[in-house]
Amino acid sequence: MPDSRIKTLAPAELDAEQNALYDSIVTGPRAEGPQLFALRDGEGRLNGPFGLMLHVPGLGSALQELGSAVRYRTEMTSRVREIAILTVAAATDSEFERYAHERVGRAVGLRDEEMAALRRGEFRSEDATEQAAHNFCRHLLEGTTTLEDEDFRRFEAGLGQPALLELVVLVGYYRTLSQMMHVFDVRAPTGLGDA
Structure with a gap:
C-alpha cells in the first residue's frame, strides 16, 4: 500500500x-x-x-x-457480479477495486469497451439481466438507499428477489471497502501495468 x-x-x-x-x-x-x-x-x-x-x-x-x-457463493453469474462490482468501483472512485475487478471482469468475458462504459456510468447491455443489475446498483449508489414500490416491482421482475438481496449486499460491501480505502488512502499496487 x-x-x-x-x-x-x-x-x-x-x-x-x-x-x-x-x-x-x-x-x-x-x-x-x-x-x-x-x-x-x-x-x-x-x-x-x-x-x-x-x-x-x-x-x-x-x-x-x-x-x-x-x-463465490451467490447465484448471480460471474459477468453480472463483475458488472455490479465495477459499477460500485466507478461510483465510489475506488482505484483498487477498479484495478482488481477489471482484471477479473476481462477473465469472465467483459470487453474493454464495456469496462470503459462502466467507468463512465454509461453501461449498456443487450442482456436484460446484466442491464437490470447495473441499473439497480446505480439506483442504490445515486443517493437513495430505498426504492419506490414501482421501482421495486420493476427491478424484482427483471432480477428476482434473491438477486436483489445479493446485489444490495454486494453494493454495501464494496461501498464499505471503497470508503475504508479512501479514508486510509489505500491505492492500487504500483508497477503492475494497467488493466
Missing part, C-alpha cells in the same frame, strides 16, 4: 488473530485458480482492503468472509 495513511503489516508482524485472518485470505477461494490481480506484494503484505482488515482482525474476519460469500 504505497503512500497509505496506515502501516502495511508484514507477515512477521502479525499476532495470532491477524495471522489466522491472513491465512484465510491467502489460502481461501481468492487464492484458487489463476491470480488475476496481486493479492500480496513481494514481501507478502496484503494489498488493498485486505491489508486494512488485518488492523482489526475481528471485524476484518467478518468482512473477508462476507466478501468471499459475495464473490
Whole structure:
C-alpha cells in the first residue's frame, strides 16, 4: 500500500488473530485458480482492503468472509457480479477495486469497451439481466438507499428477489471497502501495468 495513511503489516508482524485472518485470505477461494490481480506484494503484505482488515482482525474476519460469500457463493453469474462490482468501483472512485475487478471482469468475458462504459456510468447491455443489475446498483449508489414500490416491482421482475438481496449486499460491501480505502488512502499496487 504505497503512500497509505496506515502501516502495511508484514507477515512477521502479525499476532495470532491477524495471522489466522491472513491465512484465510491467502489460502481461501481468492487464492484458487489463476491470480488475476496481486493479492500480496513481494514481501507478502496484503494489498488493498485486505491489508486494512488485518488492523482489526475481528471485524476484518467478518468482512473477508462476507466478501468471499459475495464473490463465490451467490447465484448471480460471474459477468453480472463483475458488472455490479465495477459499477460500485466507478461510483465510489475506488482505484483498487477498479484495478482488481477489471482484471477479473476481462477473465469472465467483459470487453474493454464495456469496462470503459462502466467507468463512465454509461453501461449498456443487450442482456436484460446484466442491464437490470447495473441499473439497480446505480439506483442504490445515486443517493437513495430505498426504492419506490414501482421501482421495486420493476427491478424484482427483471432480477428476482434473491438477486436483489445479493446485489444490495454486494453494493454495501464494496461501498464499505471503497470508503475504508479512501479514508486510509489505500491505492492500487504500483508497477503492475494497467488493466
